[in-house]
Amino acid sequence: MGFGRKTTYYSTPVWEFNLPTGWSCPFAKECLVKVDRSSGKQVNSSNAYKCYAAGAERFPGVRESRWNNFEQAKLGVLPDLPKRANAVRIHSSGDFFSQAYFDLWLDYVRKYPETTFWAFTKSVRYWVKRLDVMPSNLIMTASVGGGEDHLIEQYNLRYAIVVPTPEKALELGLPIDDNDDHARVDNGSFALVDNNA
Numbered sequence: 001m002g003f004g005r006k007t008t009y010y011s012t013p014v015w016e017f018n019l020p021t022g023w024s025c026p027f028a029k030e031c032l033v034k035v036d037r038s039s040g041k042q043v044n045s046s047n048a049y050k051c052y053a054a055g056a057e058r059f060p061g062v063r064e065s066r067w068n069n070f071e072q073a074k075l076g077v078l079p080d081l082p083k084r085a086n087a088v089r090i091h092s093s094g095d096f097f098s099q100a101y102f103d104l105w106l107d108y109v110r111k112y113p114e115t116t117f118w119a120f121t122k123s124v125r126y127w128v129k130r131l132d133v134m135p136s137n138l139i140m141t142a143s144v145g146g147g148e149d150h151l152i153e154q155y156n157l158r159y160a161i162v163v164p165t166p167e168k169a170l171e172l173g174l175p176i177d178d179n180d181d182h183a184r185v186d187n188g189s190f191a192l193v194d195n196n197a
Helices: 052-058 060-074 099-110 124-128 149-154 166-172
Strands: 004-006 014-017 033-035 042-044 087-090 116-121 138-143 159-163 190-193
Touching: 033 052, 042 052, 052 060, 060 099, 099 116, 099 124, 099 138, 116 124, 124 138, 124 149, 138 149, 159 166, 166 190
Parallel strands: 014 087, 087 116, 116 138, 138 159, 159 190
Antiparallel strands: 004 014, 033 042
């Protein structure tokens, strides 16, 4: 169980905490993919674009790590923050699966005020219930394409939308984030280009 350090994709090294795709995503819709823990077989229920994070679960070690994290998280346990971790992506795979789990992260983030945390979520209801108590070092982004998209507009939340081409992002007037540099600062909504398009 724990964090993984990633030095590719991001502009600086980032620690990630991941859960199994689909199984921990109660409001996923357009991107829903579940990977069987034992076999690694994918069940693709997506109807717009495939969850990019599901591909890594073809590796047994990745699946086991994510499932171990999931089991501990359901018990209310998160790992210690690695030393010198100053940038943490919560869920490059998975999502906030309950209000209690979202609140667990809020308490965790408050313990490390010098560290920047960020997360995308389709579990918008859990975020909305805590808008007035969000720690300043946690940057949230609503992920368009889930079962609670109506809350994004209702609460004027910053969001990310997956688009098929860079031209579509330009048409929407949104900058493209290709390394999480937009995601980790609170600077408005943005687009992500579908890697599988």
